[in-house]
Amino acid sequence: MKYRYAIPLFLCAFLIQTTWMNHLTFFGKSPNLILCLAIMIPFFYGGAEGLVLGVAFGLLQDICFSVLIGPSALAMLAVGLLMLAFRQRMDWDSVFSVMIGAVAGTIAYYFILWKAIDIFIDGYSFLYMLKGLPFLVIYHFVAMLCYYFVIGRRAVKHPQDKSMKGGLIHYN
Amino acid sequence: MKWCREHWKLTVAVGVFLVLLVFTLVSYVNQGSDFWLGRRVQGAVAFVQEPVTLGGNAAATTVRGLFQFRSILEENEALKEENARLQKELTEAVLSQQELQELKTLSKSLNYVSPKDGYHYVSATVTAMDPSQWYSTFTINEGSQKGIQKDAVVINADGLVGRVFEVGPNWAKVISIIDEKNDVSFQVFRDLKLLGVLSGDGKGTLTGYMLDDQAPVIKGDTLITSGMELYPQGIPVGKIIEVTKDEDALLQRVKVKTAVNFSNIQKVTVIIAR
Numbered sequence: 001m002k003y004r005y006a007i008p009l010f011l012c013a014f015l016i017q018t019t020w021m022n023h024l025t026f027f028g029k030s031p032n033l034i035l036c037l038a039i040m041i042p043f044f045y046g047g048a049e050g051l052v053l054g055v056a057f058g059l060l061q062d063i064c065f066s067v068l069i070g071p072s073a074l075a076m077l078a079v080g081l082l083m084l085a086f087r088q089r090m091d092w093d094s095v096f097s098v099m100i101g102a103v104a105g106t107i108a109y110y111f112i113l114w115k116a117i118d119i120f121i122d123g124y125s126f127l128y129m130l131k132g133l134p135f136l137v138i139y140h141f142v143a144m145l146c147y148y149f150v151i152g153r154r155a156v157k158h159p160q161d162k163s164m165k166g167g168l169i170h171y172n
Numbered sequence: 173m174k175w176c177r178e179h180w181k182l183t184v185a186v187g188v189f190l191v192l193l194v195f196t197l198v199s200y201v202n203q204g205s206d207f208w209l210g211r212r213v214q215g216a217v218a219f220v221q222e223p224v225t226l227g228g229n230a231a232a233t234t235v236r237g238l239f240q241f242r243s244i245l246e247e248n249e250a251l252k253e254e255n256a257r258l259q260k261e262l263t264e265a266v267l268s269q270q271e272l273q274e275l276k277t278l279s280k281s282l283n284y285v286s287p288k289d290g291y292h293y294v295s296a297t298v299t300a301m302d303p304s305q306w307y308s309t310f311t312i313n314e315g316s317q318k319g320i321q322k323d324a325v326v327i328n329a330d331g332l333v334g335r336v337f338e339v340g341p342n343w344a345k346v347i348s349i350i351d352e353k354n355d356v357s358f359q360v361f362r363d364l365k366l367l368g369v370l371s372g373d374g375k376g377t378l379t380g381y382m383l384d385d386q387a388p389v390i391k392g393d394t395l396i397t398s399g400m401e402l403y404p405q406g407i408p409v410g411k412i413i414e415v416t417k418d419e420d421a422l423l424q425r426v427k428v429k430t431a432v433n434f435s436n437i438q439k440v441t442v443i444i445a446r
Contacts (some may be wrong), residue, residue, distance in 0.1 A: 018300040020228040021223050022436050031305055056187065059195075063210045064217055065205055065302040065309045065345070067337070070196030072304070113304065120200045124307075126372040150299060 001045040003053075006037075010053045013037050014060065029132050032109075033138035034061065038076050039105035040144055042083035043092055044152045053059030071116035073108045082108055098148050102141035107133065183280045210347060211340055224315050225299045229438060236240075238378035256329035263376040263396060263406040266361065288398030291404065294318045299343070301437075303308060303394035314442065315342045323402060331408035331438055332356070332384040332397060344442070348434055349409070350376055355389035357401050358409050360387075361394040370395070370409065370428060384426045389415055397424075397426060404443060 013033035021030040034057050041050025044080055058076035062069045090097045114129045176183045199207075200431055237245060263362045290383045296312035314320055316339050326333040326346050334348040358380075360366040366387045370380030382389060399405025414427035 015221065015224050017303045019225040020232075021303065022301050023228065023232040025435060028435055034303065055192070059192075060217070061303060062199075063213050064300065064311065065304070065307070067199070067347070068196055069199035069207075070192045071211065074189065074192045077185070079261065080184060115346070116196065120196065122374070123182065124376075128375045 001041050001047065001049050003049055003112075005047045006041055006053055008039075010034065010037055010057050014057055018064070026139070027135050029135040031143055032136065033143070034058070034065070035076075035079070035106065035109050035144045036140050038079050038109075039083055039101055039140065040147055040152070041088055042080050043098075043101045043105075043144075044148070046084065046087050052076070054080045068117065068120055070081075071113055074116055075112040078112050079105050079109045095148070098144050099141055102144045103137050106137045106140045108112065109138065110136065204446075211338075214338075214345070215340050215343060218311055218313070219338070221300045221311065222297075226297065252329045259314065259393075259408065260266050260406070263361070263408075266364070268361065290446045291443050292319070292446060294320060294444060296344075296440055296442060298437050298440060307351050308437075310346055310348075310437065312344050312440060312442070313342065314339045315344045316396060319342060319444050320344050320442050324439050324445075325403050325407075327407055327443065328432060328437060328440045330433070331410065332403060333432050333434075333437065335402060346440070348432075350378060350430060350434065355380075355401065355410060356403060357398045358395040359398040360389055361396050361408075363388075367398055368395075368426065370426075373427075377413070378430060379425065380428070381418075381423040381425050385417075385422050387424060388428060389424070391415060394431075 024030050033039045038050060038054030055073045058073035058154035061072045083101060086101055110129060110133055194417045294314050296314040298310050299313045300311040302309040303393045318337055320336055322336055322339055326335060332349055334346050336344045337347045338345040350371050354371065358368050358370055366382065366389060368380055368382040370378040373379040389412060391412055391414065395409045397403040397405055397407045397409060406429040410428040410430040412426050413429045416425045418425050
């Protein structure tokens with residue numbers, strides 16, 4: 001994805017995340033839109049854009065809210081690299097891969113962020129972090145799935161595809 | 173160098189990682205100190221966030237109004253304000269009428285100025301919330317131009333919210349009491365002689381202990397600030413949800429659910445010492 005598309009997406013995600021998301025909580029949690037983009041863009045499009053912007057917006061998030069500047073950006077860097085590695089080894093254009101990407105990206109981000117904060121300041125407990133994780137994984141999977149079906153999907157079934165069921169075409 | 177050129181992607185990734193690690197270390201060492209670039213960035217972000225938040229709040233209220241009667245919402249807001257006012261009055265009334273009289277007589281004879289006269293209040297709107305999902309750090313739309321300083325106490329209609337930990341001309345960052353390891357000294361509202369100390373426990377609640385290990389506190393007791401430290405006296409902190417005896421440390425430990433719902437704060441008041 002080109003920077004001219006990715007930057008506005010990240011900006012919108014950051015603004016919505018920090019301003020409106022407290023109105024859109026489910027079970028006390030809301031999806032992390034910046035993380036969703038940091039997972040999706042490297043995963044669906046490859047390239048360094050998602051990685052670079054993920055790190056930049058992670059840093060912005062730290063500057064705006066955190067006592068420490070860097071942990072979110074570090075976690076975003078790890079997630080971006082992980083997604084690029086996934087893209088190289090997996091068929092990214094399938095729902096199963098999207099699910100694996102969402103689960104791995106979300107868990108990696110929150111584990112690294114929690115650990116990075118925990119090393120420096122006595123932050124939240126591991127169990128407290130784990131408590132909210134299933135909801136976040138589900139939200140991020142749903143968000144990625146929506147993106148995949150609306151914009152991200154590239155493969156279309158071809159009538160000659162052997163795996164396509166009921167693939168008979170009748171010519172008049 | 174040749175290896176770096178051949179593996180330039182890995183080299184860049186490691187370089188970025190090291191730079192971020194240095195940022196983290198530097199920010200850890202200089203916690204709470206002013207960072208020029210950070211203040212500029214925060215100021216610019218707050219400038220954009222404020223109208224977006226106000227628009228979002230207005231839209232959320234409108235949407236809510238479609239499902240509920242708008243008048244009920246307004247009535248609810250009015251009741252909240254009245255409740256906060258009455259709670260404050262009640263707290264003051266409980267501070268023993270006789271004790272108060274004695275103190276007033278004493279203060280008059282000593283020409284003493286009450287600490288409550290030494291505060292003024294600034295109302296502010298929450299313009300941005302921390303997206304990390306664990307922390308309840310947020311930004312408000314008032315700053316040093318209105319006299320807000322670092323460590324100013326922040327409350328809302330329900331009780332104690334936290335303190336200001338960074339301030340700009342027209343914004344301030346607030347850290348909540350559940351995110352803090354700093355102690356909050358409290359007294360039990362039912363019996364003001366019962367004192368204790370609380371701090372964030374890393375699980376979204378507060379835990380602490382009573383100064384007297386035999387203090388007759390029970391589940392459901394309301395706690396208010398004692399005024400011994402940073403926080404002025406009489407601000408509701410929360411309710412005790414668990415009391416346990418720590419036989420090894422000879423302490424009576426308490427677990428407290430905060431009076432404030434940190435997931436959806438929109439308006440706060442900053443208490444500023446004159």
